[in-house]
Amino acid sequence: MNTLVWLEQFRGVARAISWEALGAARHLGGKVVAAILGSGVEKVAQEAIARGADTVYLADDPTLAAYRTDPYVATLKSIVAQAKPDAFLIGATARGRDLAAALAAELDTGLAADCLDLSVDGSGALHATRPVYAGNLLATITFSEKRPQMATLRARAFPAAEADANRPSEIVRVPAALPEDQIGVKVLEFQAEEGKVSLADARIVVSGGRAVRGPEGFALVRELAEVLGGALGASRAAVDAGWIPYAYQVGQTGRTVRPDLYIACGISGAVQHLAGMGSAKVIVAINKDADAPIFKVAKYGIVGDIFEVVPALTAEFKKRLGK
Amino acid sequence: MALNIVVCIKQVPDTAELPKIDPAKAMAGDEGVTRVVNPWDEYALEEALRLKEKHGGKVTVLTMGPERAVEALRKAASMGADDAILLDDPAFAGSDAGATAYILAGAIRKLGVYDLILCGKQSVDGDSGQVAPGIARHLHVPQLTFVAKIRALDPTARNITVERLLEEGREVTLAPLPALLSVVKEINEPRYPAFLLIRKAAKLQPPVWGIKELGLDPARVGRQGSATRWSDLRKPPARATQCEIIQGATAAEKAAKLADRLLAEKVI
Numbered sequence: 001m002n003t004l005v006w007l008e009q010f011r012g013v014a015r016a017i018s019w020e021a022l023g024a025a026r027h028l029g030g031k032v033v034a035a036i037l038g039s040g041v042e043k044v045a046q047e048a049i050a051r052g053a054d055t056v057y058l059a060d061d062p063t064l065a066a067y068r069t070d071p072y073v074a075t076l077k078s079i080v081a082q083a084k085p086d087a088f089l090i091g092a093t094a095r096g097r098d099l100a101a102a103l104a105a106e107l108d109t110g111l112a113a114d115c116l117d118l119s120v121d122g123s124g125a126l127h128a129t130r131p132v133y134a135g136n137l138l139a140t141i142t143f144s145e146k147r148p149q150m151a152t153l154r155a156r157a158f159p160a161a162e163a164d165a166n167r168p169s170e171i172v173r174v175p176a177a178l179p180e181d182q183i184g185v186k187v188l189e190f191q192a193e194e195g196k197v198s199l200a201d202a203r204i205v206v207s208g209g210r211a212v213r214g215p216e217g218f219a220l221v222r223e224l225a226e227v228l229g230g231a232l233g234a235s236r237a238a239v240d241a242g243w244i245p246y247a248y249q250v251g252q253t254g255r256t257v258r259p260d261l262y263i264a265c266g267i268s269g270a271v272q273h274l275a276g277m278g279s280a281k282v283i284v285a286i287n288k289d290a291d292a293p294i295f296k297v298a299k300y301g302i303v304g305d306i307f308e309v310v311p312a313l314t315a316e317f318k319k320r321l322g323k
Numbered sequence: 324m325a326l327n328i329v330v331c332i333k334q335v336p337d338t339a340e341l342p343k344i345d346p347a348k349a350m351a352g353d354e355g356v357t358r359v360v361n362p363w364d365e366y367a368l369e370e371a372l373r374l375k376e377k378h379g380g381k382v383t384v385l386t387m388g389p390e391r392a393v394e395a396l397r398k399a400a401s402m403g404a405d406d407a408i409l410l411d412d413p414a415f416a417g418s419d420a421g422a423t424a425y426i427l428a429g430a431i432r433k434l435g436v437y438d439l440i441l442c443g444k445q446s447v448d449g450d451s452g453q454v455a456p457g458i459a460r461h462l463h464v465p466q467l468t469f470v471a472k473i474r475a476l477d478p479t480a481r482n483i484t485v486e487r488l489l490e491e492g493r494e495v496t497l498a499p500l501p502a503l504l505s506v507v508k509e510i511n512e513p514r515y516p517a518f519l520l521i522r523k524a525a526k527l528q529p530p531v532w533g534i535k536e537l538g539l540d541p542a543r544v545g546r547q548g549s550a551t552r553w554s555d556l557r558k559p560p561a562r563a564t565q566c567e568i569i570q571g572a573t574a575a576e577k578a579a580k581l582a583d584r585l586l587a588e589k590v591i
């Protein structure tokens with residue numbers, strides 16, 4: 001088995017999912033090869049070595065500073081031609097899904113999207129488990145004889161690769177495959193959402209629904225999220241009401257999260273919402289209606305008014321966590 | 324300059340019925356539930372109609388699917404799409420996302436002139452988000468995925484500026500036309516079918532293009548032409564949780580009890 005992993009970075013820092021993908025590759029066994037593209041990203045290559053990659057392909061070039069499909073596809077295509085991987089793993093982030101789908105078409109090979117589990121059989125064939133029908137069913141994906149067998153991996157579904165200093169390893173420098181004047185797409189600006197925990201990577205998510213009744217209600221929910229060091233989320237009803245931007249929406253038409261703890265504040269638990277958070281390890285529901293469907297998936301519930309319960313929880317955790 | 328816009332729409336199970344889907348039926352290819360236009364594809368169509376209203380031109384919808392997928396095209400026509408084509412052939416059955424992209428790209432190539440191709444971010448059944456980038460690759464046009472807003476479209480300079488929704492924030496990106504966009508929900512609010520169009524749309528009999536009309540390689544479509552295969556469709560393991568309702572006289576008392584439980588669970 002020879003597995004290639006794309007290490008996604010943003011402004012020179014590897015995303016958590018990159019190390020999860022590297023962990024998944026090590027778990028498959030055999031040779032682990034990583035590819036890092038960017039500008040000034042040598043230290044990510046070093047970290048990949050420290051976390052157990054056998055070979056790291058490093059393409060460090062100004063044209064690769066921000067992710068763009070064409071130069072990334074072209075450069076990774078040349079890395080695939082050199083490394084000849086049996087499997088190619090990529091994090092199922094926005095960029096990762098954009099890249100993996102384009103590469104699969106370019107390499108004329110198969111791709112399983114958003115996988116939750118991977119295994120390999122004796123012949124080197126990959127078996128990938130992925131959610132379909134918005135998470136209501138699981139499917140096993142197998143591949144034809146085409147290589148590499150590609151998969152994008154859902155965040156927080158695979159343990160991150162731990163440090164392993166005992167492996168001989170090498171960094172192979174490769175050039176960027178496209179000069180700037182052959183790249184039609186230009187990134188004009190980036191509006192970062194400052195100071196927020198990324199929903200996809202969050203260990204704890206606290207979400208508010210229609211019950212918050214307005215932006216002020218979200219302040220209470222946000223305060224609880226902050227005390228817990230978690231990310232803020234929302235139901236579609238709250239987003240549609242204009243109380244919070246779409247980027248926070250959890251669910252089938254929003255983001256999928258997989259935290260250890262999900263606290264739903266005044267959310268009824270519609271199937272479309274469950275599609276985005278149903279695989280959280282522990283779900284807590286706070287709702288004044290004891291019959292709300294959210295209690296069917298929750299491990300702990302409080303029947304009560306969020307305007308009383310949420311501030312009480314914030315105060316309690318402030319005390320417990322010494323904040 | 325008038326725009327030629329192509330929108331790829333897929334007919335999928337109604338999201339409210341997804342939990343009812345029986346794995347065996349889905350595996351056999353018919354989920355036996357109500358079908359609708361994939362939610363994100365309605366956003367794509369709405370955006371196409373708005374661009375047409377602004378710049379003039381024509382909106383063509385394509386769907387690959389069995390005969391019943393005509394209903395999705397009728398819905399699109401009732402919203403205002405000008406032309407609709409069904410891509411249907413027994414040879415297409417069992418196509419995975421890669422093969423589907425190859426077929427849709429073949430149909431767009433046959434249409435000949437296009438400035439913009441619009442797709443949804445993903446389908447609610449396949450969930451892959453793979454078809455749109457695949458089409459872009461086959462047609463050698465730039466792909467702009469996860470588009471939350473079209474900031475500007477300049478028909479003379481022939482370029483488009485969009486905002487893409489990524490994990491860390493919004494990226495503002497410029498691409499030359501023709502380009503392919505996949506859209507997220509935030510981009511607009513789809514219109515309801517127009518009363519005057521509903522009756523006409525109900526009678527729509529779209530042309531059907533198959534492998535011959537498209538001149539495609541039979542080895543690259545359908546089950547045989549797919550590089551991935553689904554098997555062992557199953558329900559996810561049921562959550563073995565019985566909800567414990569935390570009791571207490573006051574909110575503070577309930578909060579303290581819940582904190583005990585969550586600290587014991589080691590999730591905080």
Ligand SMILES: Cc1cc2nc3c(=O)[nH]c(=O)nc-3n(C[C@H](O)[C@H](O)[C@H](O)COP(=O)(O)OP(=O)(O)OC[C@H]3O[C@@H](n4cnc5c(N)ncnc54)[C@H](O)[C@@H]3O)c2cc1C
Nearest residue numbers: 209210211235236237251252253254266267268272288306
């Ligand atoms: C195609 C499609 C896609 C969709 N995608 C998504 C998606 O991605 N994400 C999503 O979330 N939804 C999605 N939905 C919408 C979904 O069906 C629900 O409408 C939505 O999730 C409801 O949001 P809610 O739970 O906040 O509101 P409601 O269903 O109105 O629930 C509010 C809850 O708050 C409780 N409540 C009210 N006041 C208080 C109070 N003071 N204290 C405590 N509890 C209180 C009520 O008892 C109720 O249970 C989608 C729908 C469709 C058709």
Ligand SMILES: Nc1ncnc2c1ncn2[C@@H]1O[C@H](COP(=O)(O)O)[C@@H](O)[C@H]1O
Nearest residue numbers: 331332387442443445446451452453454
């Ligand atoms: N069979 C199909 N016919 C037309 N468009 C499709 C089809 N399948 C997928 N698409 C388009 O590709 C997008 C992404 O779908 P998917 O890759 O299946 O998640 C959808 O939102 C549609 O715009």
